[in-house]
Amino acid sequence: MNYTLHQLQVFQKIVETGSITKAAEELHLTQPAVSIQLRNFQDQFDIPLTEVLGRKIHVTEFGYEIAELAENILTQVQAINGKTMAFKGQLTGRLKIAVVSTGKYVMPYFLTDFLKKHPSVELKMDVTNKNKVLETLEQNEIDLALVSILPPGINLEYQDLLDNNLYLVGSSAMEVNSHVKHEEIFKEFPLIFRESGSGTRKTMEKFIEGNKISIQKKMELTSNEAVKQAVLAGLGFSIMPLIGIKNELQTKQLKIIPVKGLPITTKWRLVWLKGKKHMPLPLAYLEFLKENKEDIVKKFFSDMGGKED
Known part of the structure; x- marks a missing residue:
C-alpha cells in the first residue's frame, strides 16, 4: 500500500462529516479533488470503505475501522509537528471550542489576534445548539465552550467575556x-x-x-x-x-x-469542566484573554453596552 497522509486526512474528514461536500468545505478543497483522493485511497483496499446509495455516501463497517486508525495516525503526526514547533518556541496544536448559535457573533473577535500571533495553532469551532454544546462539554470532547447562561447541574469554571x-x-x-x-x-x-x-x-x-x-x-x-x-x-x-x-x-x-x-x-462566558487539566494550548489562550479581553471589548463592542470585568 502507498497511501498518503493527505488521503488519510481526506478520508477521515469524509467519515466525520458524512459528506464529500462538507469535507471539501472544511478542508478548503474542491469537491472533485476530495472525490479523487477518496477514490485513490479506496483503490488500495480489496474491501469497500464506502458505498453510494441514491445520492448519499455511506461508510462501511470496515471503513469506520480504517477511519479510526487514520485518526490515530493523524493525531500522532500532529503530536510530532507539535513537538517540532515547541522546540522552536512556537505554540501549536488544535484548540477545540463549542459555541451556542448566537455566540457566533462574539467568539471570532476573541480569537483573531490569538490565532494571528500563533499561526501554527489550528481551530476547531463547532457552532450549534445549547444542548449539543453541553453534551460535548460534559463528555470532555472540547477544551472550552461559550454560553450566555451557566447551566445548572454541571460544575464549571468560567471566564467572563462580554x-x-x-x-x-x-x-x-x-x-x-x-x-x-x-x-x-x-x-x-x-x-x-x-x-x-x-x-x-x-x-x-x-x-x-x-x-x-x-x-x-x-x-x-x-x-x-x-x-x-x-x-x-x-x-x-x-x-x-x-x-x-x-x-x-x-x-x-x-x-x-x-x-x-x-x-x-x-454574560457571555467561556466555560470548562471544574478541575479540568488543560493542555498548554487552551491554558495559553485563557491567559491571552485575561491580558487582552478589555482591549477586545473596547475595540469591537464599545457600542453594544459591553462592560469589562
Whole structure:
C-alpha cells in the first residue's frame, strides 16, 4: 500500500462529516479533488470503505475501522509537528471550542489576534445548539465552550467575556403605540421564541413569568437567524440579544421597543469542566484573554453596552 497522509486526512474528514461536500468545505478543497483522493485511497483496499446509495455516501463497517486508525495516525503526526514547533518556541496544536448559535457573533473577535500571533495553532469551532454544546462539554470532547447562561447541574469554571443585552425588537415597519402598556404589546403582536432549551428562550420565559405577562400568540423557531428573519418580515416581535442584530439596527430594518424591565443582561462566558487539566494550548489562550479581553471589548463592542470585568 502507498497511501498518503493527505488521503488519510481526506478520508477521515469524509467519515466525520458524512459528506464529500462538507469535507471539501472544511478542508478548503474542491469537491472533485476530495472525490479523487477518496477514490485513490479506496483503490488500495480489496474491501469497500464506502458505498453510494441514491445520492448519499455511506461508510462501511470496515471503513469506520480504517477511519479510526487514520485518526490515530493523524493525531500522532500532529503530536510530532507539535513537538517540532515547541522546540522552536512556537505554540501549536488544535484548540477545540463549542459555541451556542448566537455566540457566533462574539467568539471570532476573541480569537483573531490569538490565532494571528500563533499561526501554527489550528481551530476547531463547532457552532450549534445549547444542548449539543453541553453534551460535548460534559463528555470532555472540547477544551472550552461559550454560553450566555451557566447551566445548572454541571460544575464549571468560567471566564467572563462580554455583557449579553437582550431587548424587545420588532420590524421598523411595524407601528407600536408608545402609550400602550408593555403588557398590551405582547397581547397585540405574536411573540417569536427560540426552541426549547435555548439560553435566549430561558431568558425570555423568565422575564415573562416574572412580570406575569400574558402571551396571546407565539411561534417557535430553531435558530437566532430564523427568528431575526421572521421579525424582519413582520411576523412578530422577539426578545433578542443585541449582538446579533447590530447591523439591522444601524440600517433601521429593526427597532428596539422600549419595555419596562428590559434590557435583560446576562454574560457571555467561556466555560470548562471544574478541575479540568488543560493542555498548554487552551491554558495559553485563557491567559491571552485575561491580558487582552478589555482591549477586545473596547475595540469591537464599545457600542453594544459591553462592560469589562
